[in-house]
Amino acid sequence: METRASIAARSAPYESEAAPWIALSLVRGLGPATFKKLADFFGDPTLALSASAEKLAVVPGLDRPVAERLLGFSAWSEVQKEIERTEAAGATIVPYASPLYPARLKAIVDPPPFLYVKGELATSDERAVAIVGTRAASDYGLGLTRELGRGLAALGFTIVSGMARGIDAAAHEAALEAGGRTIAVLGSGIDVIYPPEHEKLYQRISQQGAVVSELPLGAAPLAYNFPARNRIISGLAMGVVVVEATEKSGSLITAAQALEQGREVFAVPGAAGSSRSRGPHRLIRQGAKLVERVEDVIEEIAPQLAARAAAPEKVPAVLPADLSAEAKNIFTLVADAPRHIDEVIEQSGMSPGKVSEVLLDLEIRGLLKQLPGKQFQVR
Amino acid sequence: METRASIAARSAPYESEAAPWIALSLVRGLGPATFKKLADFFGDPTLALSASAEKLAVVPGLDRPVAERLLGFSAWSEVQKEIERTEAAGATIVPYASPLYPARLKAIVDPPPFLYVKGELATSDERAVAIVGTRAASDYGLGLTRELGRGLAALGFTIVSGMARGIDAAAHEAALEAGGRTIAVLGSGIDVIYPPEHEKLYQRISQQGAVVSELPLGAAPLAYNFPARNRIISGLAMGVVVVEATEKSGSLITAAQALEQGREVFAVPGAAGSSRSRGPHRLIRQGAKLVERVEDVIEEIAPQLAARAAAPEKVPAVLPADLSAEAKNIFTLVADAPRHIDEVIEQSGMSPGKVSEVLLDLEIRGLLKQLPGKQFQVR
Numbered sequence: 123m124e125t126r127a128s129i130a131a132r133s134a135p136y137e138s139e140a141a142p143w144i145a146l147s148l149v150r151g152l153g154p155a156t157f158k159k160l161a162d163f164f165g166d167p168t169l170a171l172s173a174s175a176e177k178l179a180v181v182p183g184l185d186r187p188v189a190e191r192l193l194g195f196s197a198w199s200e201v202q203k204e205i206e207r208t209e210a211a212g213a214t215i216v217p218y219a220s221p222l223y224p225a226r227l228k229a230i231v232d233p234p235p236f237l238y239v240k241g242e243l244a245t246s247d248e249r250a251v252a253i254v255g256t257r258a259a260s261d262y263g264l265g266l267t268r269e270l271g272r273g274l275a276a277l278g279f280t281i282v283s284g285m286a287r288g289i290d291a292a293a294h295e296a297a298l299e300a301g302g303r304t305i306a307v308l309g310s311g312i313d314v315i316y317p318p319e320h321e322k323l324y325q326r327i328s329q330q331g332a333v334v335s336e337l338p339l340g341a342a343p344l345a346y347n348f349p350a351r352n353r354i355i356s357g358l359a360m361g362v363v364v365v366e367a368t369e370k371s372g373s374l375i376t377a378a379q380a381l382e383q384g385r386e387v388f389a390v391p392g393a394a395g396s397s398r399s400r401g402p403h404r405l406i407r408q409g410a411k412l413v414e415r416v417e418d419v420i421e422e423i424a425p426q427l428a429a430r431a432a433a434p435e436k437v438p439a440v441l442p443a444d445l446s447a448e449a450k451n452i453f454t455l456v457a458d459a460p461r462h463i464d465e466v467i468e469q470s471g472m473s474p475g476k477v478s479e480v481l482l483d484l485e486i487r488g489l490l491k492q493l494p495g496k497q498f499q500v501r
Numbered sequence: 502m503e504t505r506a507s508i509a510a511r512s513a514p515y516e517s518e519a520a521p522w523i524a525l526s527l528v529r530g531l532g533p534a535t536f537k538k539l540a541d542f543f544g545d546p547t548l549a550l551s552a553s554a555e556k557l558a559v560v561p562g563l564d565r566p567v568a569e570r571l572l573g574f575s576a577w578s579e580v581q582k583e584i585e586r587t588e589a590a591g592a593t594i595v596p597y598a599s600p601l602y603p604a605r606l607k608a609i610v611d612p613p614p615f616l617y618v619k620g621e622l623a624t625s626d627e628r629a630v631a632i633v634g635t636r637a638a639s640d641y642g643l644g645l646t647r648e649l650g651r652g653l654a655a656l657g658f659t660i661v662s663g664m665a666r667g668i669d670a671a672a673h674e675a676a677l678e679a680g681g682r683t684i685a686v687l688g689s690g691i692d693v694i695y696p697p698e699h700e701k702l703y704q705r706i707s708q709q710g711a712v713v714s715e716l717p718l719g720a721a722p723l724a725y726n727f728p729a730r731n732r733i734i735s736g737l738a739m740g741v742v743v744v745e746a747t748e749k750s751g752s753l754i755t756a757a758q759a760l761e762q763g764r765e766v767f768a769v770p771g772a773a774g775s776s777r778s779r780g781p782h783r784l785i786r787q788g789a790k791l792v793e794r795v796e797d798v799i800e801e802i803a804p805q806l807a808a809r810a811a812a813p814e815k816v817p818a819v820l821p822a823d824l825s826a827e828a829k830n831i832f833t834l835v836a837d838a839p840r841h842i843d844e845v846i847e848q849s850g851m852s853p854g855k856v857s858e859v860l861l862d863l864e865i866r867g868l869l870k871q872l873p874g875k876q877f878q879v880r
Contacts, residue, residue, distance in 0.1 A: 262772060266773050266774075390773050391770035391771065391772075391773060391778070391782060391785075391791070392770065392771075392772060392773070393641060393770075393771060393772065394645050394769050394770060394771070394792075394793035394794070395645075395793055395794070399770070403770060403791055403793060406770075406785060406791045407790070407791050407797075411786070412770070412782055412785045412786050412791075413773075414773035414774055414782060415773070415774070418786075
């Protein structure tokens, strides 16, 4: 039964935009899947907080106990405390409805209702690749991670990972060193730095990208939290690269979730019989793409990049303004007729290295596509 | 124009069964593909040597110059010399029509008209796996080769390779050490040991398997010969395992021919970026199965093994006589109902290692098949 006081509380104008989102998160039993149902029904899911019992009764799939808890919600002082703690932690709250909320993550079946963000999300983060792997990485795995992370970051990809020891940390560091962006998704509250020795890394990521979490402030890094966290890692990315992972590694969960989310899964091979490569090898046997170099990753996600580039206005009528003179030359050459890379090298008079670099850039921009046998043509 | 003498020579009864086959091989322009046409037309291709001009004129696809050379063939002294040289080399000639000629090789589009054989071919060689790779192998590659070679040989597979330095030699040696059979296919005459330091290996292989070649005695190991030789390696085998191979390696030609012949192609992964693993990694990207262990190979060829086992009389009514008591127990358990390996371990009371070994044996014999998730059922 609704009392006057509770109705007043539920319909009070919120001091903070974040308040109703936090309120939803405090309703017991209201997880991401239920949240998605509310969003589908109301458009703005926070309207559920002021909806009538009759209205809530017709939300498809909404459990009755959850509806009752929504009707009876009054823990606004808790909400206020969480907002204050967030501010104290130097973090912000980015709700599902915000234009800052990552578009790719929004599209998964169970998106977090909001993210605690330390640092800043950017629209360019839509072009993201996750790199994950074991905490107990080998020098080989760390080296490969750095190479892939640096290369992808230098090409403008945001590197997403979990800030764990080993592969995760190496992936973030590589992106930072390359001057690129990186996002760390925590399995703890945004104010709980784990492992503790990654405090400096945490600060650097929040200055050159973002640390994010869906968990309440103060949440401990419990093993229980990690599978759910992993869906955010894959949800943010176009594809997930697994560098080293044992057969029971959480990275394989990330890979499985990536597949469910329709993301590309990449795996880096290693020595046969090595326990750290058992995970990637299993993924490859199951259909993941074997990748050794940045180019291997690009080749697979190029169609997605191109689709995005082409989506707003089909093929661009004019070339992007920031295209270098070399890139314009090469684009013109290939626009004239599909060409083999060797022809492009010969006709452009540029070095093979430069030509490769420019072709890759044009491919990523969705202006050219690569055909089998190093042939290139305009899209 | 035929002379009386040439007719007499062409229809003379052969002193050696091998004579007409060698004669065919001495006809210029009569390669394996033409040979196959003669076999298709005449049944016994040696009948082409005594066929009339009218008859030869209607053989589909037979070039006129080759037909003329067949009609004019008179180099019987050359034939005799080749026979004597073969005997002197301690080798025999196994023609296409012989029951000893490998059935699998017979089925390729361009089978050798006959094989020079040093040692003995066996009907059990029908169950063969080729292991090939680079001459400049790493310790890693050699180790893996030995492991796979030993394991497969111990399970009764004949190991086929090319007797080259590196991976090839390690594959043969592993089979020999495991007490199994092995076949070396040379890219030179059967009497030309190359590389020379493999003389001892050559002798051991010919005592515990066979060295074979389709090339005339004395033929030098020219690079030119190797692609054709490689089709015999893959042609003899159910599948080809490529352990280490650079991007320009002949092993990739073997793999491509294996695919054309409908053979399985397996590739062993290695460190990303290693030039020796570039070949296998490329194959995996193109669809070859990543294999690390003997079990991975078996899993892929098990359906072929089973098809062969089932072919004569569908499912065997009685279990093979040489089945161990343990194997009979496990077979009975699984025949009762499909079971997970853990159930089999529990119910049989045997060690996990023993159960795995027995299940693998039953799978190879085509009595059981493995379903996803380590489930087993009778075929």
